Amino acid sequence: MPDGIVRTERLCCSYRTGRVLEDITISVEAGDYVGIVGPNGSGKSTLVRALMGLADISDGSASLFGVPCSRFSAWGRIGYLPQSLHLLNPLFPATVAETVGLGLLSLKRFPRRLTHADRGKVDAVLEQLDIYAIRSQLIGELSGGQQQRVLLARALVNNPELLILDEPTAALDPEMRERFYALIGEINSSRRVTVLLVTHDTGAIGKFASKMLYLDKRMLFYGNFEEFCRSADMSALFGEHTQHVMCHRH
Amino acid sequence: MNVMEILSYGFIQRALLAGTLIAVLCSVLGVFLVLRRLSLIGDGLAHVTFGGTAIALSLKLYSASSLLVSLPVVLLSSLGILKLTEKARVGGDSAIGIVSALGISAGIILASMGGGYNVDLLSYLFGNILSITTQEVGIAFVLFCVVLLLLSLFFNDLFAIAFDEELARVSGIRTSTINAVLVLLTALSVVLAMKLVGIMLISSLLILPAVSALQLARSFKACVALAALQGGCSVVAGIFLSFAANLPTSAMIVLLNLFFFSLAFLVRRYFSHRSKSTGTL
Numbered sequence: 001m002p003d004g005i006v007r008t009e010r011l012c013c014s015y016r017t018g019r020v021l022e023d024i025t026i027s028v029e030a031g032d033y034v035g036i037v038g039p040n041g042s043g044k045s046t047l048v049r050a051l052m053g054l055a056d057i058s059d060g061s062a063s064l065f066g067v068p069c070s071r072f073s074a075w076g077r078i079g080y081l082p083q084s085l086h087l088l089n090p091l092f093p094a095t096v097a098e099t100v101g102l103g104l105l106s107l108k109r110f111p112r113r114l115t116h117a118d119r120g121k122v123d124a125v126l127e128q129l130d131i132y133a134i135r136s137q138l139i140g141e142l143s144g145g146q147q148q149r150v151l152l153a154r155a156l157v158n159n160p161e162l163l164i165l166d167e168p169t170a171a172l173d174p175e176m177r178e179r180f181y182a183l184i185g186e187i188n189s190s191r192r193v194t195v196l197l198v199t200h201d202t203g204a205i206g207k208f209a210s211k212m213l214y215l216d217k218r219m220l221f222y223g224n225f226e227e228f229c230r231s232a233d234m235s236a237l238f239g240e241h242t243q244h245v246m247c248h249r250h
Numbered sequence: 251m252n253v254m255e256i257l258s259y260g261f262i263q264r265a266l267l268a269g270t271l272i273a274v275l276c277s278v279l280g281v282f283l284v285l286r287r288l289s290l291i292g293d294g295l296a297h298v299t300f301g302g303t304a305i306a307l308s309l310k311l312y313s314a315s316s317l318l319v320s321l322p323v324v325l326l327s328s329l330g331i332l333k334l335t336e337k338a339r340v341g342g343d344s345a346i347g348i349v350s351a352l353g354i355s356a357g358i359i360l361a362s363m364g365g366g367y368n369v370d371l372l373s374y375l376f377g378n379i380l381s382i383t384t385q386e387v388g389i390a391f392v393l394f395c396v397v398l399l400l401l402s403l404f405f406n407d408l409f410a411i412a413f414d415e416e417l418a419r420v421s422g423i424r425t426s427t428i429n430a431v432l433v434l435l436t437a438l439s440v441v442l443a444m445k446l447v448g449i450m451l452i453s454s455l456l457i458l459p460a461v462s463a464l465q466l467a468r469s470f471k472a473c474v475a476l477a478a479l480q481g482g483c484s485v486v487a488g489i490f491l492s493f494a495a496n497l498p499t500s501a502m503i504v505l506l507n508l509f510f511f512s513l514a515f516l517v518r519r520y521f522s523h524r525s526k527s528t529g530t531l
Binding site for chain 2: 052053054073075076078080082089091092093094095098099102103105106108110111112113114136138
């Protein structure tokens with residue numbers, strides 16, 4: 001079997017309170033845009049945290065680029081935007097450019113110094129995401145939408161092959177959310193960056209994602225959006241009407 | 251007495267040199283500690299220094315020689331704080347409290363066994379930079395160079411961890427090693443600062459320049475530079491003012507830092523009000 005970008009085999013994760021993920025088997029190929037959806041506490045964030053080595057895997061296996069997650073070290077191939085950054089310290093004294101520059105450290109060896117060329121990369125990604133004008137502003141002084149773009153720029157600046165975004169739109173209004181998904185879709189198609197995006201927003205992400213993973217501690221669905229719309233399991237879960245509304249928007 | 255006359259005294263020259271170096275170190279480290287919400291680690295380690303100094307004095311090791319005991323004790327204690335937070339599921343503040351209590355109680359017991367608090371131990375409690383010896387200035391200079399070199403080598407790693415520890419981890423930064431580096435550098439600086447402001451006031455030298463810089467800085471590097479500037483200026487001005495007014499130097503340095511913080515706070519308030527009112531016009 002060829003190595004996918006992300007592969008899990010009967011993956012299980014447990015916390016002290018019990019099992020939070022059970023028996024997850026997925027394979028994500030290069031260029032996929034996977035929307036990971038499910039209710040609160042369904043294990044969406046735990047799955048991406050397990051992939052990033054931030055949550056323990058109690059059973060089964062997971063690999064990134066063919067390397068077991070526990071031994072993975074090529075962090076420069078991944079851009080990651082974690083959920084917890086929504087609680088960003090508003091007094092943190094970093095400018096937009098300094099914050100984005102941190103994304104390049106995964107490509108550096110000790111001592112991790114940024115060069116003049118690196119500053120050029122930072123400027124390029126700021127321009128691409130249309131936030132160059134605020135490059136000298138403090139990140140704590142920006143609106144939620146601007147902060148989200150900065151953190152996305154931080155995740156993109158190392159030119160990753162895989163982008164993992166954990167609820168990146170939680171602080172955004174519905175219009176900004178749609179624009180954000182579209183932006184990720186554009187990055188996915190133009191740069192062929194593989195995307196794993198965790199969200200609550202099953203309907204909206206369906207417009208953009210090529211695959212859907214529906215979790216509720218177990219894997220209830222994994223496949224493309226058309227299959228999701230035809231799935232009898234999903235009809236049983238959402239009700240035919242709701243499923244129709246979500247898929248009609250597509 | 252004019253400035254040149256004051257500067258002609260050897261003890262003033264030594265105090266200015268060592269004091270500025272120590273204050274700059276503490277201020278720079280303070281920025282990382284404050285942003286990591288570890289600012290009271292200085293207080294905890296200072297209490298351990300009290301214990302370590304009491305051991306040194308009970309072994310008849312005075313001045314620079316006392317560092318032979320207090321330095322390893324404080325370095326080990328700083329690692330103890332880290333291990334407690336990582337392994338024993340104890341919060342950072344509680345770990346600092348545990349190690350701090352252990353240090354101060356060990357110091358009290360050793361001091362009482364040694365016949366009570368003597369002048370040397372009290373000078374460590376409240377600081378006495380004017381009594382610093384040439385040997386101690388030399389040690390301060392060497393440690394300043396070591397700490398500054400390590401800080402510059404690990405600057406971006408420390409910056410990344412201060413921003414977000416998990417994000418730093420998935421950038422390939424060995425966060426537990428860098429955390430150990432940070433607390434060890436803090437421990438070194440605390441031992442040095444003991445002579446400058448004393449155990450009771452060390453945390454102010456770590457916290458006040460950093461929080462003042464956070465009021466005004468427009469970038470991370472500017473924040474570190476501003477903190478270092480305030481730390482250095484407060485020591486120079488504190489030594490001159492305390493000498494002129496015949497007041498304790500350590501307390502004067504801390505009061506000056508408080509003054510700078512109030513000034514920074516007012517300046518920020520003024521500019522934020524001004525930008526708000528401009529925005530509404």
